Amino acid sequence: MKQQSIIEAEGLTKVYEDGHCALDHASFGVQPGEVFCLLGGNGAGKTTAINIFLGFLPQTEGTARINGVDVRTDPLEAKKHVAYLSDVVMLYPNFTARQNLDFFARLGGKQNLSREQYYSVLQQVGLQEKAYEQKLKGFSKGMRQKVGLAIAIIKEAPAIILDEPTSGLDPKAANEFQSMILHLRSKGRAILMSTHDIFRAKEVADTVGIMNEGKMLAIKSRKELEHEDLEKLYLNYIHGKVAA
Amino acid sequence: MWKIIAEKELKDHLQSARFIVTAGISMLLLILSMGLGIQHFKARIAQHDQAIQMMLETAAQQTNWSTVPVAAYRKPDVMEVFVNGVNSDIGRFSEITLMRNVRLVRSEFSDDPMLAVFQFLDPTFVVLIVLSLLAILFTYNAVNGEKESGTLKLVFANGISRAEFILGKLTGGWVALLVPVVLSFMIGGLMLILMGVEMGAPQWGKFGFFVLASVLYFTCFMLIGVLVSSFTARSSISFLVLLVVWISSVLIIPKASTMLAGQAMPVPTADEVESRLASFATQARTEYFGGMQERWRERFRPTEGMKPDEATQYQAENRPMWEKEDNDARQEMEKKIADHGARVYEEYYNQKTRQEQLAFSLAKMSPASMFQLAVMKLAGTDTGLKRRHEDAMKNYRDQFMKFVQQKGGGFGGMRITIGRGSGGNVSMGGAQDGKKIDVGEMPRFQSPHYTLGEALTASLFDLGLLAIFNILAFIGAFIAFLRFDMR
Numbered sequence: 001m002k003q004q005s006i007i008e009a010e011g012l013t014k015v016y017e018d019g020h021c022a023l024d025h026a027s028f029g030v031q032p033g034e035v036f037c038l039l040g041g042n043g044a045g046k047t048t049a050i051n052i053f054l055g056f057l058p059q060t061e062g063t064a065r066i067n068g069v070d071v072r073t074d075p076l077e078a079k080k081h082v083a084y085l086s087d088v089v090m091l092y093p094n095f096t097a098r099q100n101l102d103f104f105a106r107l108g109g110k111q112n113l114s115r116e117q118y119y120s121v122l123q124q125v126g127l128q129e130k131a132y133e134q135k136l137k138g139f140s141k142g143m144r145q146k147v148g149l150a151i152a153i154i155k156e157a158p159a160i161i162l163d164e165p166t167s168g169l170d171p172k173a174a175n176e177f178q179s180m181i182l183h184l185r186s187k188g189r190a191i192l193m194s195t196h197d198i199f200r201a202k203e204v205a206d207t208v209g210i211m212n213e214g215k216m217l218a219i220k221s222r223k224e225l226e227h228e229d230l231e232k233l234y235l236n237y238i239h240g241k242v243a244a
Numbered sequence: 245m246w247k248i249i250a251e252k253e254l255k256d257h258l259q260s261a262r263f264i265v266t267a268g269i270s271m272l273l274l275i276l277s278m279g280l281g282i283q284h285f286k287a288r289i290a291q292h293d294q295a296i297q298m299m300l301e302t303a304a305q306q307t308n309w310s311t312v313p314v315a316a317y318r319k320p321d322v323m324e325v326f327v328n329g330v331n332s333d334i335g336r337f338s339e340i341t342l343m344r345n346v347r348l349v350r351s352e353f354s355d356d357p358m359l360a361v362f363q364f365l366d367p368t369f370v371v372l373i374v375l376s377l378l379a380i381l382f383t384y385n386a387v388n389g390e391k392e393s394g395t396l397k398l399v400f401a402n403g404i405s406r407a408e409f410i411l412g413k414l415t416g417g418w419v420a421l422l423v424p425v426v427l428s429f430m431i432g433g434l435m436l437i438l439m440g441v442e443m444g445a446p447q448w449g450k451f452g453f454f455v456l457a458s459v460l461y462f463t464c465f466m467l468i469g470v471l472v473s474s475f476t477a478r479s480s481i482s483f484l485v486l487l488v489v490w491i492s493s494v495l496i497i498p499k500a501s502t503m504l505a506g507q508a509m510p511v512p513t514a515d516e517v518e519s520r521l522a523s524f525a526t527q528a529r530t531e532y533f534g535g536m537q538e539r540w541r542e543r544f545r546p547t548e549g550m551k552p553d554e555a556t557q558y559q560a561e562n563r564p565m566w567e568k569e570d571n572d573a574r575q576e577m578e579k580k581i582a583d584h585g586a587r588v589y590e591e592y593y594n595q596k597t598r599q600e601q602l603a604f605s606l607a608k609m610s611p612a613s614m615f616q617l618a619v620m621k622l623a624g625t626d627t628g629l630k631r632r633h634e635d636a637m638k639n640y641r642d643q644f645m646k647f648v649q650q651k652g653g654g655f656g657g658m659r660i661t662i663g664r665g666s667g668g669n670v671s672m673g674g675a676q677d678g679k680k681i682d683v684g685e686m687p688r689f690q691s692p693h694y695t696l697g698e699a700l701t702a703s704l705f706d707l708g709l710l711a712i713f714n715i716l717a718f719i720g721a722f723i724a725f726l727r728f729d730m731r
Contacts, residue, residue, distance in 0.1 A: 076403040084401030090393030
């Protein structure tokens, strides 16, 4: 029996004032314990969809819901149920990893967590112990990304949105990050991840949504992709060789 | 939620090297400027007391009040420590004579032009330049910087409203800036006590309002910083914009306003006014002496053909009447000069006041000018300082003249005696019994009192404008952030 989607888009459309359509009636859903990858190049509409879910951009048409809460009508309530991580995770360089975590945890409604609880989450994402109380200004992108993921984890939100999270990471860091995503999936989180990395999408995704020029061209499950070459399929879709 | 943001903002600033260095420099400069100001004030007090002492010692050697060299010295005020204002531009004393109008001469800058070149490092300068720059440095990337670093999206991925965020951001940043400023002024206050500077309740009150004005001023730049940061997408652009805003506010608008007002309402210089007065006085005296010559000629005409004894008797009989005539003529000449001087000065001051009002009104487009004008009026080192002292000195001159006349001398007591056979005799003053004068009797000049009430009344408008500017900048920053594109 299919569960209710935690992250849900129905005919989501965004048309800018200049007439440019960034998102064209996109519909999809992410269920608990599922990793949904929005796959597409630049301008495909992945980030637009994410921006709508986070309330940074109002949609022109359609509905976006997180845990059943409409992000348009009750954005603050909707955002209580989602954790977010972007490709640019500079965080606060004058704060230590633990202080960054503490700030975002409190924003996410987690008050009075102990130092040990923070350390436990930082350990969980694989950050070296000596870095817990170090300022972030000396951190590599991989290390900052781990802190970012810790921020997403500590919120204990049922939905997690990741915008190009492995972009700019070295292969080792990207692999570690991928393991963490899979770990979160095993904990029952609904994960929506945008990427243009076909290899990464195939590795981690339970469902892949192929996007191009604002349109959701296809949604393929892991099972459907098992015997397919995703790269070929993706290129065929965006070149219109396969009917959407 | 806003408290969490405010706390984060405060911690973020306090832990940053940028804050430690810049706040440290600001504190150092503020404390140093107050320390130097206190030392300079004490030296000026000592110079003032010494000058008066020397004047009294010289006076004590005189036997005639009319020959006593009198000067009125401007007493330094402790508020100069915080706001030097025009203090160093205007003279420190004026000679008190009948022949010349009261005019403050020998300013610190005229005595030491080097000071005029670099001016004083007083707390007002530090607040005006350093704190405003510091406020910009801390806020130029307040909003767009968070967008660039990706933290804005991370923050707003939580259940926080924009209003809560900007309120927390402003509060935290403001408190972070407030800490070094208030701490510096507290240390400055302590230094005043420890260095033995006498401060009465009115002075402490003025000091308190000076701190308030300083806080309002840097808050203004902080809010402008957040406003510009919310309007621009990149922090490098907002920094450039703010730099232009700062240069315009602090350096260009005040100077340009003065120049524009000067062009729009030209006013003769003080030297031109003096020259016009001197020319009028010379003409009046020439007429007076010409008239006197004519009178004497007429007076001697009946003695022609008289025997010397008869002539001497005739002169002796008529001398009281002649002296009265001469005295009346002289008083009329003096009144004519004084009336003309009063008219010219009134006209000059009226023109000057109108020009100042125009310059200051134009300058008030800039918060820097609002701050400067407010604190100068609070401290009494504004453009009115010269007028207040010159008015008090004019009153003192009248008081002193009356005193000298009562003592039987006076600048008006010049007596010229010309007699046939007896030769000419010119004498000054009255009794000349060879006894030295008692300087203890001499009236002393009292610097005009500038009360806290007067200071507040004078500065309230500018302080109010600064407060309104803050409110507008706050509303602007708030609205700009509500419309900020967070993507």
